[in-house]
Amino acid sequence: MVLQEVSRAGRVPLVCLPYFESLHKAGCFVFVTEAVDLNEGGLVMMDINSWLFWPDRVALSVLVLGVLVLLFLYAARASMHEMIHSVCNLVAQSTRFLSRWFFLSAENLRLRNQAVLLAHSQASLASQIDREFVRVENLIQKDMHEFPSLQRKFMEEITRIEEDYRKCGEVPPPPPEWVEALDSITHIKSGSEIPRKLMEDINKSIQKMHDKTVTEYRRSYEERHKILKKMQSSWRSVDKLIGEMDKKMLTLKSNAKQIDSGIAKFKAMRAKDFRTEYALTVSSFVQLAISSLVMVIALGGAFINYKLIALPMSEMVGASDYITNSLKTSDVAALVIILMEASMGLFLLESLRITQLFPKIASMDDRMRRRLMITSLVFLIILASIESSLALMRDMLISDKAALMRDLASVTASDPGGWFTSIPMAGQMIMGFVLPFALAFVAIPLESAVNSLRIVVGVLLVQSMRFIGFTLRFTGVVFKRMAKVLEMIYDIVIVIPLMIERWVEMLRSNSSAEGQVKLESAV
């Protein structure tokens, strides 16, 4: 306690306290603030007496000590400069080496990521192009199969239209005798009655003939209109056929366009184009974000599912059994059921080749795969039925407990109400049956997340390694420059001896110059 009051600068080990106390009693100036347990931390001890030449003349002692230190530092200047350089070089070289290693590792990792990314994207794109080709093949096969009959039909329609058109073109010619008769009458000289009578007769005949011709003409046009009317259906049929063909051609064209774009992407991937790689990386980030969102939603569904079956599971495995201090067996059992549903869903989608998380399932022969699919589906239906019945049991248990609570509170039972009171029960049962199937689809975002997570983690790792590499490189550069700065600081500390050195050197050079001058003048 006494020791601690002396000063607040020094710390001594606990075991040394008696020794310092005896020193203090002997009249020594002991500089101690606290006792330190050596097991807990470091030790700083200062006994000023040990540093003073003359303890009763502190200023003089400190001055002499200072001068000695300066002399020591001045004498050790060259070595210290060398040491500063060596240490700074060592740090700079080490950090540079480490930085290079980090950059190289980052590059290797980037290349590996690139390979994985491109391989995965190529596989995905190849399957897309394959699917497009299959579509085109189906379309062409179907159309080619129909094409001869279509062509025959088309030709028949065209022939019929041509015949009809030809028939329409046949117009009865006007009677040529009239023209000749009129021509001979025009040559008869006027003034007599004969031409007039002839003209009148001709006029009458012509009128008669005209009426007859017009009637004939109208009948002919009527017939042609009828033919044209009949042609309408053929035209429509042709129009329809052309329309169908046009539609098919458009589908084919769009498929061809998609194949073209896929092939272009594929080429870019094969060429390891930077833009394509960047786009694919960004796409991985987006995919991860979307699939994570979907999985969070699915997690919400799983939580509701869990809530539905946790209570009734206690009826099966006991409500008072615990696995750990806070983990109920019934809760774990409910969780296991939900996880099994998710697993069955995963197997179902795998066997349907919707997802491809297990290559072994994808490479199974079709018969085996179908068996697996049926088994998974049957298990899923069984689990969904179990869950549905558990949901019913949950409702029964809650009703039973509510009835007991009423009994204990001595409250008379309320009116059970109408049919609508059983809606929650029905809702729970339906949810219990439907949720496992909904949960089964979580395999799709899961696959997407797994695939994109590899890329995202890789990219983040590369960026982190680059950052570390940059930091190390920067540290190396700083240390390289630091050597000069530390040298200068060192020289500032020993500035007085350095000034003396310079002064002495100047004197020496002056005296030698003077001596030289004297010698020269003597000579």
Next chain:
Amino acid sequence: MKKYILIWIMFSGVFFISACGDSRIHSQAVYMLVDTSGTYAQEMSKASKIINYLLATLNPGDSLAMAKVETRSFTEKDIVAKVTFDKRPSQATLQKRAFKSKIEAFSKEIRGSAFTDITGGLIQGAEYLNETKAGKKTIVVFSDMQEELDKGTLRDFPIELNGIRIVALNVTKLGTDNADPRLYLDRLATWEKKVRKAGATEWVLVNDLENNMESILNTR
């Protein structure tokens, strides 16, 4: 083949985990002592409410017993009803109904005793609770805590209540307590000292049965 093995493992896992785990550590046991001596026998309706509260609160796997405090209470004959609830909630509900019926029948044919052997009841309760091996053990004493022993009944020896909570309920004031409240306070202090010395983990006094019912089972 591997898939089938996996499915089998998952199925058997559910049943395996249902078999393991020490349920007794998480369960609780309550032993309720009901004073039936003298005028306190009239408080039986309140005791029924407490029993109903306990029935509503206790879970499957928990234990509950109710015993009366008589002239000499260190006997199994004084236990009116006792039950360890089934692990299945539906069965536990049936057991609770049966327990309630027993208590109702008891409250109809209750007869007051001449003396009050609370200490004997506590020893009997401790014995019952230790046998249940429950993780949390509570003795609820529904009494005015005024012990009156018959001639020849010896209770002035140290008792063992290790790991047991003692809850004193509805400790009514006697006529003499009204004249000198120190008697009431001294009585409570003496009991607290006695049960703590016996190793009880907690001493709880609950007089407000309407609002402070949770203190019966919840550790403060």
